[in-house]
Amino acid sequence: MAQHFAVVARDGSTRARAAELVTAHGTVQTPAFMPVGTAASVKGLAPWELGRLGPQMVLCNTYHLSLRPGVDAIEGLGGLHRFMGWDGPILTDSGGFQVFSLADRRKLTEEGVTFRSHLDGSELRLTPESCVETQRRLGVDVAMALDVCPALPATRDELERAVATTGRWAARCRAALPPGGPTYLFGIVQGGLDLELRRRSAEELQAIGFEGYALGGFSVGEAPPLMWDAVSACAPMLPEDRPRYLMGVGTVVDIVHAVAAGVDLFDCVIPTRNARNGLLHTSRGPVVLKQARWKLDPGPPDPACECPTCRTCSMAYMRHLYVAGEAAVVVLATVHNLHFYLALMREVRSAIMTGRFAQLRARLAAPGTAGDEET
């Protein structure tokens, strides 16, 4: 068992596990959901509001931060934690996903990828070495290796080449950020829905050796059941004694199925983006703020919720703020939705530790359950 990661409980009937990932900025109790703070800010939340929500770890986007305000600025200001006023664990993505989504504005070579900034059109280059160096300089707790995310739909040949390049780049990332420092490095398994390629990718990465392993290239348009099956097949390909991270996923149902497969870490924009679009995740299912049915409702958004929003605001008030275009509704809805996700993860962890995960999974994965909506 690695020193930085310890499984503390296992579910009896699934591969679900509760674990602890020890970082330089605190211990991440898993399964954990990471709120997305793309540009060093979880949209709408003051740093103290994020602190009060108490996520185990926060995700920031290397691509966005590299372009603005730039890694020199953040490093010079004492690193990303101090910059954004968040003293807990931070994971950054590699920037690869954003660059590869720039489609016609990027060019891939063995050395790396050249692209044009979405801000000013300037030409920039991302290599495995520069990618991890940037994340190391940001001072994050977990850096992600640079991977190749093929545009979909992709042929098997394209997927195979992506896996091969991802493997070679992963080795270069590891060489640029050897084990032992305060910043962990996670490798990213690619291969789409092709399990043979996924296995090859997972084996290549394990041969290199990382502090954790991620499943990339999921939740990119495939039907959820296909993803659930693939994740169930792929998670066991990753070592038992390292954290497993399913990138960019997902809905409550997605998360519960992935936890059952043995995944430990998640990030997704769903709770925060839905909040901005006026959709609340609640124990009674999704709630759309703009609906006229809430106009006179004196009850809280979620009677079962103990977040500051539900303790303070009626649905009538929430709807009023949304309809009137009042900025406070973004704060209130974001606080609620993140609290909902974080409380869910605490409940999942507790269920694993007390042998109740199977029941919880059955309840949460039932059709029409909370959070299974995306705006």
Add this chain to the structure above:
Amino acid sequence: MAQHFAVVARDGSTRARAAELVTAHGTVQTPAFMPVGTAASVKGLAPWELGRLGPQMVLCNTYHLSLRPGVDAIEGLGGLHRFMGWDGPILTDSGGFQVFSLADRRKLTEEGVTFRSHLDGSELRLTPESCVETQRRLGVDVAMALDVCPALPATRDELERAVATTGRWAARCRAALPPGGPTYLFGIVQGGLDLELRRRSAEELQAIGFEGYALGGFSVGEAPPLMWDAVSACAPMLPEDRPRYLMGVGTVVDIVHAVAAGVDLFDCVIPTRNARNGLLHTSRGPVVLKQARWKLDPGPPDPACECPTCRTCSMAYMRHLYVAGEAAVVVLATVHNLHFYLALMREVRSAIMTGRFAQLRARLAAPGTAGDEET
């Protein structure tokens, strides 16, 4: 001395006074600045954030709330305090100022004013009786009488007719909301910069009798020194034993001069609107967030400030959030600017009570001082 209002200290060299206004939702320690929560929300602030700032009283706009969500809705939900999650004192304006600014969409008669909603164009009518009844049903602590705000520039004849109608409407407002209930009623003195008309208006209102008196029709485009002189001349026309409220004013300098004239209450959108536009009020003067000079500045917005924003965020971070269009900057800047205004009012009150107001006024009214900017 009225039971609901008590002067607790007077400055020796000016008419400044420190007082207490006792309301059904707490005691307002004056001089006090009321943050503006137009649509039952101080823009960008969750109710608990407003509560933490601890304003003495909050202003809401009857016009906006009447149109959306409507007084029936708010009354049915338990009143405005419960609706907006603010348990402290609330003052509402009469809606007259908004209606009269609708220029070509309103029609004035002796009975009241007819206007078209800015939301859906429907025709609505506002009378002195409906105006105070609406505010009473909202459950506010201080209601404002319906006044006539003439469009500027106005002839003396127009001003005179506005004063006369304001007086008759004030009597009808008082009859509709007699003394003794939980909702106080303030009369509004009009008359523009014409001191004879101001005196006539003040005398008419005092003959009717209100729990407080406001100076309306200032800060509507006149040069600040003209306003300061007129306010200095008008404040003493109002009774010593009632609170005096200068509506819609203003900058720090405006407020300090008006306090010296004996004014107790203020409201203004300056700190909140400036926050949204990226201008901070600080002890070192106005700070414009977008300026490149802040890009690498590790210091807080205001080294002398103890607000949550200044304790948490660097100028570099504030500028980054502003430039990146991150919603959190509105929260952070609003918290800071309101804290600045509220701390200023506490300092003003303390100075009055300890005989240091003259020095404080001289310092704050010096050219280029903090807060003397508007975006």
